[in-house]
Amino acid sequence: MTLLLNSIRQFVPLSTKDEAIVNQLFEPYQLESGSFFLQAGDVCQYVGFIAQGLLRYYVLDDGNEHTYDFSPEQTFTCNYESFLTQTPSTRYIQALEPTILLRIRYDNLQKLYETLEHGQQFGRLVAEQLFVVMLQKLTSFYRETADERYDNFLRLFPNLTERVPQYVVASYVGIKPQSLSRIRAQRAGKYY
């Protein structure tokens, strides 16, 4: 809970009264490795704060998984589009490790915005940040080459290379696992 309060404080100040509201509106939740925070077809009802563990985001395209993002500890998780519009998700959010979250339901988040002293400002700043981040990620997803996307993975998630299975890294880069091995071998060659 302290980690969550600190994360909110990166956007707005919180009073003792605000802290009590956050405590009351978020609830603990656990995911086993491989299980889902959200599946395609379901409406995203929760925003989660990851206390421990790791999630990945993917879409299914003709039966192929395209991983497009990861959320490690001390970040928030949500399919924000499905959540805001309360319409079924086209994406999956899956735990890659046993994951411990604090989550808040849609109606309780509205209550949070209304009752925290700077609740609406917090919501605005989060929405603005997500707008910018999502735009960059989506543009990267559609426009960049496999080499550029592998560079992105190493740059954006430097601590995840040991934690993410190779076939998931390959699905993030948009290539087959064998092709990823080839890119890695080529790069290793450069430095020896």
Next chain:
Amino acid sequence: MTLLLNSIRQFVPLSTKDEAIVNQLFEPYQLESGSFFLQAGDVCQYVGFIAQGLLRYYVLDDGNEHTYDFSPEQTFTCNYESFLTQTPSTRYIQALEPTILLRIRYDNLQKLYETLEHGQQFGRLVAEQLFVVMLQKLTSFYRETADERYDNFLRLFPNLTERVPQYVVASYVGIKPQSLSRIRAQRAGKYY
């Protein structure tokens, strides 16, 4: 100014005091047909509300214009990414007709958020709406075929077919003007 106040009221209520603040922080601005609200390389300093006229949004890719959006009367205009991050724009916003706007500068919008009774909530709701709209438009921009994008143009901008030059419609669909004429001819054939 009444149109602007009504547009804000679609998100939050405004008191008489709020109205005076809006009046004070927005300023009138005019664009001739063909001139720019924003050019690539410049930082987007303003959000504009279009009282009369029409704007289009495009990127240059290897010298080719790709139009990806339009803003007619009674809508807001901004390169929200450049505006939020206060970094140079990669996009152009150009008037297709003589256009009359009310615009607000970055620092004055922050003041608006802080001083309107529901200012922060207004900012949150706008950011959330823009997030959803942008996600849908960007996905359409990258994933859909020329036929689908022409359908989108007709569906999203039913009143603009007479107002937008053909080469701009073609650059929205992502094809040459001659190919657009062919699509139109084929469709006309279907109905006779």
